[in-house]
Amino acid sequence: MSVAKPRSLEHHVSTPTSAPSISSKTQKYGTSKCRHHPQHQISVAKSRSLEHHVSTPTLAPSISSKTQKYGTSKCRHHPQHQTGYCPLDVNTPTAPILFKMRLLFPLLLAAILVVPTTGSEEEFLNQIHALQPRYGGGGTPVQGLSCLSWRLSVEAHNIIDWKTVPQACKDYVGHYMLGHQYRKDSEAVVDEALVYAQSLQLGGDGKDLWVFDIDETTLSNLPYYAKHGFGVEPYNSTLFNLWVDDGKAPALPESLKLYGKLLSLGLKVVFITGRPESQRNVTTKNLHKAGYHTWEKLILKGSSYTGYTAVAYKSSERKMLEKDGYRIAGNIGDQWSDILGTHVGNRTFKLPDPMYYIS
Numbered sequence: 329m330s331v332a333k334p335r336s337l338e339h340h341v342s343t344p345t346s347a348p349s350i351s352s353k354t355q356k357y358g359t360s361k362c363r364h365h366p367q368h369q370i371s372v373a374k375s376r377s378l379e380h381h382v383s384t385p386t387l388a389p390s391i392s393s394k395t396q397k398y399g400t401s402k403c404r405h406h407p408q409h410q411t412g413y414c415p416l417d418v419n420t421p422t423a424p425i426l427f428k429m430r431l432l433f434p435l436l437l438a439a440i441l442v443v444p445t446t447g448s449e450e451e452f453l454n455q456i457h458a459l460q461p462r463y464g465g466g467g468t469p470v471q472g473l474s475c476l477s478w479r480l481s482v483e484a485h486n487i488i489d490w491k492t493v494p495q496a497c498k499d500y501v502g503h504y505m506l507g508h509q510y511r512k513d514s515e516a517v518v519d520e521a522l523v524y525a526q527s528l529q530l531g532g533d534g535k536d537l538w539v540f541d542i543d544e545t546t547l548s549n550l551p552y553y554a555k556h557g558f559g560v561e562p563y564n565s566t567l568f569n570l571w572v573d574d575g576k577a578p579a580l581p582e583s584l585k586l587y588g589k590l591l592s593l594g595l596k597v598v599f600i601t602g603r604p605e606s607q608r609n610v611t612t613k614n615l616h617k618a619g620y621h622t623w624e625k626l627i628l629k630g631s632s633y634t635g636y637t638a639v640a641y642k643s644s645e646r647k648m649l650e651k652d653g654y655r656i657a658g659n660i661g662d663q664w665s666d667i668l669g670t671h672v673g674n675r676t677f678k679l680p681d682p683m684y685y686i687s
Contacts, residue, residue: 475500479682485664490685493559501558501682505550511582513680518582521660521677522589528657530594537624537654538590539646539673541661542601542611544681546587547577547618559683572603575610579618583679586660587620595657596624600645600666602638602686605630625649638686643669 475497481487493501504510530536540546552571553559571577590597597620603611605628612626633641646656647670656673659666663686667676 479504482682482685483678483680488664488685489687492562493557493683495560498557498560501560502554504682505558506554510680514580514582517660517677517679518586521586521658521675524675525586525590525593525595525658528593528595530657531655534596535654536594536657537596537598537649538657539649539659540583540587540597540599541663541666542599542603542615543577544580544662544683545660545666545679546580546583546599546620547614548580549577551576551578553683563684569607572607573610575614575617577614577618579620580679583660584619590658591622596654597622598625598627598649598654599623600627600642601629602641603628638663638665639669642666643671646671646673 475494478487478494478497479501482490525538528536543549549568549571552568556564556567587597599615601611608626608628611628615623615626627645629641633644636644642665646659649656650671656671658675658677659673660677660679661667662679662681664678665686667678
């Protein structure tokens, strides 16, 4: 079989030496020797210290019948694959160019990978943050905050006490509320509430109840807000009360589904709303019209709570429910003020609402 030239000399270039004689067992290249392995019949380099050395070329030794000479390099056939292995011949005219290309290729590849941001890439990044609001929830400039980030911060209760939706986010909020995402987000909340409700072990005494808010929880005022900038316009109590008095607010589909399932499980329903007591009749009619036909209590905000925050008012009413022997298994609302405070129940659920904030 033919003997493979040691790979340790693949890039080795030394000063010219005369070719030594080649014995049957060893072949000498410079100062390195290769000996045949008795079991595998392959050459084992005695010294691998020259693997990455580069110096001036050596003279080629004599060529046996199983080698082919190309310039001063040798190609030897691999006995198993019948392929030739040809080291780079440094004496050919193109060798310096090829050698430099080998060295420059990794650098060229690295330069391509770290190329600066191009115009098309910048355009792609701009698409990620397509809507840039000029003002944050508190009316102060927020540089680089996207409308999506603003909405998520609102839902996570990181942005609080905001008065209106940022003007630059009007279209974003409108698309969200009228599109499929608002419905999907509401569905995700209700699905989790249903899983929890089905796991409950009720007392069997009719005292297990679920607390619902009304506006943007059981009834939707989206038809009103669609005509008033989706929360961009400051709240106008006169116009909003005229809308409420019409009694045309539709049900939120997912909340109506939750309501029906809770009743079938044996839970009682209590509505606690920030609407004034003066709107009891119209609210009752609107609930019936929307599909909410049965409840244990409908609690509206009486005059005794004038000046109270929503958190204080609803906490007080929930406390009285528990004092009357009720157990609040669950509590759902669109505002954090619906589910914060005291006596909130065993579990609370927050529906999405980026159109307004109630403290």
